[in-house]
Amino acid sequence: MDANAVAKQFSEFYYNVFDTDRSQLSGLYRDSSMMTWEGQPFMGTANIVEKLTNLPFEKVQHKVTTVDAQPSGTGLLVFFTGLLAVDGNAEQPLQFSQTFQLQQNENQTGFWVSNDIFRLNYG
């Protein structure tokens, strides 16, 4: 398993789905998954997806700047930084950073998210 290749593929999938229809991210989470979004904790697929779909913007576009990955425990620790533009405000993007612990599916065809921490870095 090439950690960096998995991280890059995951980042492309995750942020593309997020920017297109973030309700579809539900397939990445499980009932034991944890997400901390700007300091607010959420647990389980339903709570996480509810938070994501209720974020107060319509259009969002992520541009990933850095992708890092390391094997960690039974899975992978991945870490992304980048820029985030909401509702067409492309001239004033926000910086974000986000870390995920990924776990391989039982059939080893993909990964799910056991841990997800997101922060905006205000300038």
Place this chain on the structure above:
Amino acid sequence: MDANAVAKQFSEFYYNVFDTDRSQLSGLYRDSSMMTWEGQPFMGTANIVEKLTNLPFEKVQHKVTTVDAQPSGTGLLVFFTGLLAVDGNAEQPLQFSQTFQLQQNENQTGFWVSNDIFRLNYG
């Protein structure tokens, strides 16, 4: 174990030691530890501490802005963002974000770092 309390205590210890004498961070790492520093991978206490001590600045001061934590696997995933001033350049601090996977020591009196990923977020 209160994940947020551990994360806060760890952040205070880590960045205080880093800013005072970063060679003393060696006690936090083991030979299996991984660090990715601005995209460069390092493994093992000796390589990690060599990188940290050879960073091209004398004085450094971290100011942690956010502290997040989640239980993850056999340990804790912690995530920090903040500001970093080097060599007295306090008026132009850099933004940083850093994530660690912490593992409890065998005698359960403290934690060591199995994974460490650091990034500067340029404005």
